[in-house]
Amino acid sequence: MTDTTTPQAQWSVTVTPVIAAITTLCASSALAGVIEGMRWLGYAGIAVMVVTATGLGLRALRTPTLVVGLAQMAALMCLVVALFTNSGILGVFPGPSAIEELGEVLRRSVEAVQLGVPPVPATAPMLCLVVIAIGLVAVLVDTLAVSAGAPAACGLVLLCVYAVPASLADDLLPWWSFILGATSFAFLLAVDGAHRHQQWRNRPALPGTAAGFGSPSAMVSVALVMGLLAGALITGIGTVGSLPGGSGGKGGGGGLALKPFTALRGMLDQGTNIELYRVRNLGNEARYLRAMTLPRYDRNGGWTAVDALPDDYPADADLPPAPGDDGGGTITRIEIEPINSPKDLWAPVYGTPRRLRDIPKGMFYDQSGGMVYSRTPRQLGKYTEDADMSQPAREDLRLAGNDFSEIDQIYLTADGIDPEVVALAKQITAGKPTMFDKALALQQYFDRANGFEYKTQTDATSDENALKDFLFRSKVGYCEQYASAMAILARAVNIPSRVAIGYTAGFQSGDYRSITTQDAHAWVEVFFPAQGWVTFDPTPLTDGRTFVPPYTTGDPSAGPETSVTEEEVPTGAPSTSAAPREDPVNEQDPDAIDSFAGQEDTSWPWQIWAGLIGLVLTAAAVVAARVRRSLVRFAVPVVAVLATLTLFFLVAAVSWWLAALVLVLVAAAVPALVRAxxxxxxxxxxxxxxxxxxxxxxxxxxxxxxxxxxxxxxxxxxxxxxxxxxxxxxxxxxxxxxxxxxxxxxxxxxxxxxxxxxxxxxxxxxxxxxxxxxxxxxxxxxxxxxxxxxxxxx
CATH class of the missing domain: 1.20.120 (Four Helix Bundle (Hemerythrin (Met), subunit A))
Structure with a gap:
């Protein structure tokens, strides 16, 4: 094979791949919105370097384009095996054992994506996903920019890199990520344009490109500024509605797009039990702490929130009575202290809230849904709720009637419910004279005596097929399945219902109740005229955390059960119970607390700092050589050594053995570099x-x-x-x-x-x-x- 390229044309196979790699790495910074800390950036950088180095080496040997792309993916596969498995052939090459081990890692990474609430911790499965995703993006960008000579097409690939985290994160993506991505992509286009003009004109530089408004650099700068201004003032980029500085649309609902059950499952499936709230003055009332309610049933996606919530009632003023509420009842003043709770849209409340104190400005009360919310996630401080905690009597519920004019008809919508499910609901409630008796029969249907079993490790889907499988075949699920199923059965027999998400009462610890991630829970609320929304919990928990209202026991004098006393330690799997401790925080993993609390770990390992120092010194040596040409002879070896050390320390932040491999590869490349x-x-x-x-x-x-x-x-x-x-x-x-x-x-x-x-x-x-x-x-x-x-x- 011959080479007909001129020395100037070598630019396209040397400089362009490096710029394309930098552009890919800058675009990957969008992941900072969904992954905690900066550890993942080192792994993404290693993947990009491996792909780029493979392409540079093979193109220098005049390898066909198709072979280059396949070799880059093979090199990426070897990197993944080396980093995330312990059974690779020679530690690097994939074999049957390594493939099986990698499959397990990928399975856990998929679970982390499905169940995790952004920002998620940078665990090994997530890092594996980052390496694979960014590595494949690097292969595509390298192929388009270098082999195909179409760097503009890389914009579509890079746009996908931003689109995925933007669709997952509740907050806006970091502003600096947009700056880095736009600037690096513009630079890639400018470099390619300059190279093409150089080939056309056969000149070392473009005429008039040194300065002036018409130069490529000026045009790129103007386009970048205009794009960012348009993003901030006109378009809706990110999940909140605009770039930083823009206003998020009033009815958008912000993080309402996040599936609530995803957050619920993510808390229940954590390996550690993290304290979220401390509640005082609740007394013996082992009541549920409600965060949000879901009124809408979608046969393809389960229960969802409404698209927009009203902002008629500020949460820091007197709150209006909810539907079916007469505004009376005894007021209990409850103090709720968030401990490690993450930034959220919701301020959890007990019972029927009458007034909230010390709540941040900009939060509102949804009278229909019984929720206190904000349009943007925020970190709550300690706040106080005046709540009506009274419970209706069984006979009052039987006499409530069926006048549902006070509530939105969305709570009665039963469209799309499978006929088999409707038939089951009618069968369960057959012969029950009142709506209360029907609701009670539906709750009692999910008893263990009917074969139902509580388990958190179940299928994450909540569509119609999953519902039928749960009701008629498996009968195994966790609170999502139980609450969803009962609410749908209630709708099937014209009972207004909704799914509530929040927490059980936790356990008593000194003068407060401790509520942890293991207390995350979902239950059903049914509307009774003149009585309001009433709690029914079909989940068959056996650890004492379930709230059993007196109207469901038949004993008017029976008070609500406590969840867990200080002396009792519940039995069962750690993933389904919250064992009391004298100080639950001291026994928790600090890293896990920080990760759940959304407190991003921005501390970098010393290898990163060493690499950054090396990078600064390398840049200083290059600048010195540019300023004084006489120093070039001495600057070249200095730059080579500093660049090698910089690369070594940056790679060492991920893996020391990989850093040693870098030194070996650099040493092997020294003769070729000297010749170049x-x-x-x-x-x-x-x-x-x-x-x-x-x-x-x-x-x-x-x-x-x-x-x-x-x-x-x-x-x-x-x-x-x-x-x-x-x-x-x-x-x-x-x-x-x-x-x-x-x-x-x-x-x-x-x-x-x-x-x-x-x-x-x-x-x-x-x-x-x-x-x-x-x-x-x-x-x-x-x-x-x-x-x-x-x-x-x-």
Missing amino acids: WWRHGRRHAVVTASPAAASAAWDELMAESWDRGATISDSDTVRTAARRLAREHSLDEPGKTALRTVVNSVERSWYGGQAERDPELAKAFDEVIVGLRRTAPLAWKARLLPRSVMRPRR
């Missing part, structure tokens, strides 16, 4: 017409011939050596013509005493180099271990 530096220096002397231009051109031609295995004698004259070069490397006619021009220039310089610039030398020199590459391409061994470096000719 000599080649660059000699060509620079030729192009700039320095006094030593002729000597530099001849030395480089002899070195190229020596690298190709030619025999050169010191006794040969210039013309004899030139004839030998043309013969041994089968130089074609254009190459021979250019070689004669070089020989004439060398002879005039050496023997003719002519020191003036030869305008034909640079063009002829480039043509000879291209001719050698065309007729005698270097083998891969000669590229990696050039003879002129390993065994320099004396």
Whole structure:
């Protein structure tokens, strides 16, 4: 295979891939909105470097484009095996055991995506997903920008990198991520444009590009500023509705797009039990703490929130009575203290709230849904609720009637319920005279005596098929399945219902009740005219955490059961019970607390700092060499050493053995790098017409011939050596013509005493180099271990 590219055209296979890699890494910064800390960035950087290095190496060997792409994916696979498995062949190559182990890691990564609430901790499964995703993006961007020569098309790929975290995060993506991504992509386009103009014009630079409004850099800068202003003022970028500084639409609901059951399952499936709230003055009332209610049933997605909530009632004022509420009842003042609760849209409340104190400004009360919410996530401080905690009597519920004019008809909507489910609901409630008796029969249907079992490790789906499987076959689920199923059965027999999400009462610890992630729960609320929304919990918990209202026991004098006393330790699996402790916080994993609380760990390991220092020193050495050309000879080895150390420490932040591998690879590349530096220096002397231009051109031609295995004698004259070069490397006619021009220039310089610039030398020199590459391409061994470096000719 021959190479017809000019030295200037090598730009497209050297500089462009590096810029494309930087652009990919800058775009990956969008993941900062959904993954905690900055550890993942090191893994993403390693994936991008492996893909880019593989492409650079193979293109230098003139490998076909398809093979380059496949090799990049193979290299990425080896990296994933090396980082996330312990059974790879030689620790790197995938084998059956490594593939099986990697499959388990990917399974856990999928669970983390389905169940985690952004920002999620940077666990091994998430890091594995980052390496694979960003690595594949790097392959696509590298292929489009370099092989296809269409860097503009990379914008579609990079847009997907932003779209995924933007759709998952409740908050806006970091503003600096947009700046980095837009700037790097614009730079990629500018570099490619400059290269194309250079090829068209055959000039070292674009005319008029040094300054001025019409220069590419100026145009790119203006486009970037205009795009960011448009994003902030006009479009809706991100999940809240605009870029930082913009206003999020009033009816958007912010994080309402996040599936509430995802957060619920994420809390229940955590490996550690994290304290969220401390509640005082609740007394013996083991009541549920309600965060939000879900009124709408979708047969394809389960229970969801409404699209927009009203802002008629500020939460820090007197709150209006809810539907069915007469506004009376005894008031209990309850103090709720968030401990490690994350930023959220909701302020959980007990019973029927009458007034909230010390609640942040900008929070509202939804009279219909019984929720206190904000349009943007916020961290709550300690607040106080005046709540009506009274419970209706069984007979009052039986006499409530069926006048539902006070509530929105969305609570009665039963569209799309499967006929089999409707038939089951009618069968369960057959012969029940009142709506209360029907609701009680539906709750009692989910008893263990009917084969139902509580378990958190179940299918995460909540569509119609999952509902039927739960009701008629498996009968195994956790609170989501139980609450969803009962609410749907109630709708099927014209009982207004909704699903509530919040927490059980936790356990008593000193003067407060401790509510943890293991207390996350879902239950059903049924509307009774003149009585309001009444709690029914069909989930068959056995650890004492279930609230059993007196109207469901048949004993009017029976008070509500307490969840867990200080002396009792519930039995059962750790994932389904919250065992009391004297100080639950002290026994928790601090890292887990921080991760759940949304307190991003921004501390970097010392290797990162060392790498950043090395990067600064490298940049300083480059700037010094640019300012004073006389320092170039000394700056090059300094820059090489500093760059190697920088790369070593940055990679070491991920893996020490991988850093050692980097040193080995750099050491192996030293001969080729030295040869490239000599080649660059000699060509620079030729192009700039320095006094030593002729000597530099001849030395480089002899070195190229020596690298190709030619025999050169010191006794040969210039013309004899030139004839030998043309013969041994089968130089074609254009190459021979250019070689004669070089020989004439060398002879005039050496023997003719002519020191003036030869305008034909640079063009002829480039043509000879291209001719050698065309007729005698270097083998891969000669590229990696050039003879002129390993065994320099004396």
